[in-house]
Amino acid sequence: MIEPILSLSLCVHANREVYALLLGSGISRSARIPTGWDLVLDLVRQLAHLSEEDCEPEPRSWYEQKYGEEPDYSKLLEQIAKSSSERNQLLRSYFEPTDEEREEGGIKVPTQAHRAIAELVKNSYIKVIVTTNFDRLLEIALRDIGIEPTVISTSDSVEGALPLQHTKCTIIKVHGDYLDTRIKNTPSELAAYDEPLNCLLDKVFDEYGLIICGWSGDWDEALRDAIRRCKSRRFTTFWAARRRLQGQASELLNWRQGVFVPIKDADSFFTELNEKVQALEELNKPHPLSAKIAVATLKKYLVDDSHRIRLHDLVTQEVERVYEATSVERFPVNTQFNEQELIRRLNLYESISEILISMFINGCYWGQESHQSLWINSLDRLSNLSYIDNSIRYEPWHNLRLYPALLLFYSGGIAALANQQYNTFYSLLFQPIVKNVNETYPAILSLSTTAVLKSEIARKIPNMQNRKTPLSDYINDLLKSSFQELLPDENKYQLYFDLFEYIIAIIYTYELQCQFQNYYSFGQPGRFAWKRWYTKHLNHLGDVNSSPKDKMEKANWNCELTKVVDFLLELGYFQGVKEEFLKIQNFYGERIDKLNWD
Structure with a gap:
């Protein structure tokens, strides 16, 4: 038989915001809060x-x-x-x-249970909480992660509250709040609720499944009556308790045709529930076939102009899916940084973006000039996930919101270079506009590995601890499989990956000098900068003792680099003068030579 906690975890994960919590004093027992x-x-x-x-x-x-x-x-x-x-x-x-x-420590402050519940709310699994408790520990736990709950503790507040579906979280305190002298304690007080509160409870118990914990069911006659009034069985009721239910509680569970969940205590129960739901979320990545179907459909639409509307809808719908899935509600920015959360967020961002990355790679590789607006608008849309009030941001999480856009920037740029789609490549650099609080910049000046994740933080990613360019190396490994069909030769993939990072670093340096007269800063060095065959300015063949493999790699590099530079010069970039490019290249090479990679 499947363990009840497993059934509950699967139900919560599969039915976002469908389950409401009913919490009693047991939830705050470890915080030593009196009943x-x-x-x-x-x-x-x-x-x-x-x-x-x-x-x-x-x-x-x-x-x-x-x-x-x-x-x-x-x-x-x-x-x-x-x-x-x-x-x-x-x-x-x-x-x-x-x-x-x-x-x-641990006295009259949010418990592990409160913190786990707050995480479930943050990740949009729980929206409604009914509690008999007077304390404010749930509110504190939610505010600590940037969520301001709607609190209903009197009949008056029921009347003025937003509908449940329009709030991030609603806490219904059926017995009141400890700072309101109208809280309910005695049997006569607990025997009946006012009509507005009864109507609200009828709605909750009818429309939501229930997860009950820390409530005995013995004293609260009006709350028992509210549960009995509901005759619908839309969703399962799960009652978590340390001992087998007796008396009123057992009758209520039978009435709801519910499931008993044996637990050690509230802290371990909600912690385990949150962990299992998170594990299911990380497991629930798009099936590879989904990306293959999306790419096959994309290719079909690319070659037939009669499908231009379908192509537009296909891409923009996927972009909007990613945009919604990476909202600040799901990835709040004002929570404290820790290594486990970093890895979890990276994996979730990658999972959410997987299909769009495949579409972007193939679109920028095979698409024509008439398709460029699709890739530009998509990158523009996702580059502005991070446009939020700086006063409430916690920098690592705020910056990491640009990670899906950075992956698309790399994917589209590398793909465009690999098929000599230089116009698409150039458009991706300059036409998407990233908005900051008071300023706007093109993608080339906003999307970089260090802008998304500082190196000292990126080194906390597994296997990146000792890397010189940790996020660059990580993205290189991540995107390799996505390019497998177009660039099955790994050497070619590495060539275009390094070429992309080098070109954007040179252009970034040039833009700083031209626009801001900044002659000290330079483009972020990618993994190309520490390769063993690297010589002074990357455009020389090196010493005569280089191995044949090194010479071949350098020859391929210079050939591809020359093609891109010739396109940029023809476009009028670098003032249309090769000497201007060489001046920037030499300046950049000198700065890279001075870096200490040891």
Whole structure:
């Protein structure tokens, strides 16, 4: 039989934002947050202390005998703390950590469960959370990763809230918030909800599957009634608990025809669920056949002008798919950097872009001048994923959002050079415009390996720790299989990869000098710069002792380089004068010679 946690993980992964969470006090147990009833009993103890009476061992019984009624949260607060400010400070002491508690760690701060839930929200798996808890640990965990949840804690807030489908995350606090004296604790308070809240719960329980954790089901009569009112079984209910359910909880699970999920605790449960869903996401890469079908369709449309509209739709639809899949909601920029997240994001970006990369390679290799606008507009679209408010960005993640565009830049540029589509190559360099907060630059000045990932960070990629040009080497290895059909000879692939990086480095250097009078900076050196056959300025054949293989590589290099430079000169670039190119080439070569690669 399949383990319940595996079934749950598969369901959550396959049904984004279809499951809602129902969380009880057990979710905050490891943070030492008191339950509502714990809070009431402690207030009774304080009242007894003020009355100079002993209420132990049964504070509730003492209160009922003395006052002739059940202890009521609001009345207790009013008697113990007379002003709203006093009440506010009193409640904060139960839910907010002191300096000593912060130093001790783990007390009254988000738990592993809260953090894992926040990750599920960030990755668009969970959207709605119903909780009986008063604390704000979920809100804190979400804000820490850049998500501002919509919080509904009163009937008034139900009326003014956006529809559930229009928020990134909605937290419904059915018993209220700890800073609101209207929170519900007593059996009479928990017996019924106001009509607006009932209507909202009816909608949640009808339209969403449920994942229940940390809730016993014993005390919350109104919440039990809300679950029973729902007769639909659209999606499965999963109830996670440390022990087999009994009583009211068991009846509710049977009513929902749900699945019991045995767990050790809430922290390990949500951590495992998040990890398994992430594992499925990384496994769920496009099937290679998908890319092959897309490329075959692309080639068919390229050769027949009557298919120009279909070609346009084919490419732009894939671009939009990538654009949506790499949104800032799925890849938030203001979370702390760590190595595991770097590798996860790289792999996800590559998986999402895989089909478009194959289309781009074949389009820029086989396409004609009439098709150039497709590749330019596509690169332009994806180059502006990173155009967001700099005040909220965390630099590594912000810059990494350009990674899909960088892969397309390399793919299209290398393919165009390999088939002497120099006009396409030149257009890719200058016509896509990358917008920054106050400035715009062509792709040549914006898309580079170091602009996307600084070398010291790129060396955290597996097997790139000791590389001189880590991201360049990584992309070289990554794209090799995508070029297999067009460039089956690995030497030719390496030639055009290095040629692409060299030409864009020379042009970048020239642009800096012409546009900005910057005579100190120069284009980012790619992997060509440290190759064993490299000699002073890359356009010489080297010493007479070079091996035949080295001489052949250099001869091929110079032949291809000359073709590109002649095209650029004919276009009027480098002022249309070869000496101007040679001056920039010598300047660049001298700077590269001074680099210490050791």
